[in-house]
Amino acid sequence: MKIFSKEQIYEGDRLTIERQNISSTDLMERAGSQIFNWMHLRMQGAQVPIHVFCGIGNNGGDGLVLSRQLILDGYNVKTYIVNYSDKRSKDFLINYDRIKNVTKKWPELLTSIEDFPEIQKDDIIVDAIFGIGLNRPVDTWVKDLFVYLNETKAFTLSIDIPSGLQTDQVPVDETAVIKAGYTLSFVTPKLVFFLPETSKYTQQWETLDIGIDPEFLYTTTTEAELIGKHEVLPIYKPRDKFSHKVTYGHSVIIGGSYGKTGAVTLASRAALSAGSGLITAYVPKCGYIPLQTAFPEAMVLTSDSDVLISNINFDIKASAIGIGMGLGTAGETVLAFEGFLKSNTSPLVIDADALNIISENKNLLKLLPKQSVLTPHPKELERLVGVWKDDFYKLDKVKSLSKTYDLIVVIKGANTITVYQDKLYINTTGNPGLATAGTGDVLTGIITGLISQSYEPLTAAIFGVYLHGKSADIAVEDYGYQSLIASHIIDYLGEAFKDLFKQPEQAPQANETTEES
Incomplete structure (x- = not known):
């Protein structure tokens, strides 16, 4: 709309x-x-x-x-x-x-x-x-x-x-x-x-x-569009009968540090549940056993360090990469991240500590691939673009960032707004249950998984935000706001996809009888 x-x-x-x-x-x-x-x-x-x-x-x-x-x-x-x-x-x-x-x-x-x-x-x-x-x-x-x-x-x-x-x-x-x-x-x-x-x-x-x-x-x-089911249904790409896992791309999730492997697990699960054909998690050595145990569908590669990402080297041709969740901002990690950006050619979804590193090293913005997707929460956004007077100034600052570096910025909130150039895409799904740890990691994984399936980055961001919120809307019916956790969003992602094709229930006609009557 x-x-x-x-x-x-x-x-x-x-x-x-x-x-x-x-x-x-x-x-x-x-x-x-x-x-x-x-x-x-x-x-x-x-x-x-x-x-x-x-x-x-x-x-x-x-x-x-x-x-x-x-x-x-x-x-x-x-x-x-x-x-x-x-x-x-x-x-x-x-x-x-x-x-x-x-x-x-x-x-x-x-x-x-x-x-x-x-x-x-x-x-x-x-x-x-x-x-x-x-x-x-x-x-x-x-x-x-x-x-x-x-x-x-x-x-x-x-x-x-x-x-x-x-x-x-x-x-x-x-x-x-x-x-x-x-x-x-x-x-x-x-x-x-x-x-x-x-x-x-x-x-x-x-x-x-x-x-x-x-x-x-x-x-x-x-300038702005409201995104609901009517807008995202044409985006959906059905699967071909004779396709296979390679058809749907290889997602790589990079992140984690000692005590923060769970963020990578959530993002990796979300990427695969969003439809990515393959998933590899790249973590410190301390994350190897937890990931292999918690998420057997994932392949796992490790950095040289036991407790943090000290280098980022792999020979996978990634269809899309999500990076930043649980990454930390240690000096070794900052250098590893900068080196990765200089050599990377894959589409990026950038979250959490990767955003914080960029905020402290603005020269890194020039190294980001065109139409990289940034997914900041409010404080991360403030670090990235500076303090704003009000919400309209915030939107102006984000549009300026997007135009200067050709980036897609997902402003997370009650009505998450995806910004590209001068255009705003305002999401209609989601609820207060999403105000809980890890849901941002899940969103990054979903968008990464969609890009890996050859969705254009802007389309993937818009569609991913919608699915993320819709999954929460369905899950909250069973768990309520307080008990909803990030894993539930992944668990109900299939229901969010299926909901795209559900027809609205028809009201009974005047001559029909209902079960209650």
Whole structure:
């Protein structure tokens, strides 16, 4: 799913009006009607008090359309105009007149804190105050309104975007933003729904189709894309009946030090479970017996040292190499890593201590093969690109790194974002159970295993992140968040692959009987 920018959304509206020969008021009617349909489907006429807060621009106009339709359908509605300016949009004024024609209870004008209505925690708030066009701090009394609405604890539904939140920056004052329980976003979700500092302003979101011009939606290239099953299914490569293990490549996992062999074991298992035909682990001598015992499917080679990687020499033609997990940053290891980079010609997936070594020796970035995949967690990323002011600055720093050295960077988090050049791929799978030791090693192994099967590095990163999260989503059903461990992700990876081809369950028809009935 494409994530359109604010400017692209405005252009989509313009083209829709032009190509479909409709007015902007007609498009607003569509938008308000879709919100009404969404609410009506769930409320079915329930007489819970609904408080619709409308701004004086087009977002407020959407709210007025909704209020009018709720009133006409007999709902218990109160409508308020948040009068933060003397200016009104044309379509707001048209819909203000329309709502006055269907009810004697005209919208109440709010101009200060004395006008705030009484709201109970069991009521419903609809936030239609500011849309995506907000580009300045809100007035003090409007901020006070937001604080008041948030403190009511009533369920809050925001239209398009929580009011006070902008599409392209982090709020300076987090109290000046509505905290929505649910956001109905027109056409596309907003990038701010997926960033750590701004995702907290809406607990859930859903997109509404308002009939934007299909050609615009199809042909417009966006900076960001949301990655789900629909996007990764075409990526999947089925296996040929007459293939054999060499067909699917030879992955090499390099890492480990005394007491940290488990990280290599996890990454190696993950690479093979992701479909790599062969797997070799390259570890210090202390890792030989543990790996051969814990993972008999792996071949094992060792460095000269008993306790750390002191040299990296092997004659395998690796299809892909994952390096860094448990590696350590000892002087001998740093030299071995630098020597390896100077001679290596295989695609790389770089994680953990390999990233930390690069962070301390930035000249090594020039030695990385083009489109190497870096998989840092937040602190590793900070060491690599420097401290950032906020999430948007972080993305800018990562894009700059990617463009300068032609690298793919996987920013791990609740919504892991894969960055290549100026493009962002935002993952939708995964859960808090992944916040446990070793899951990053598993992700590195999965991506390495996919590259070894001839997936392009960017494709492997996007697909690998999706499978990693999906496996966790399936495993958590059996283990819960607290008890999920990295090995479970590997164990359920096959289920994640199989899930790609599962059809959604059909709801029973009206004349069907269910087992419960």
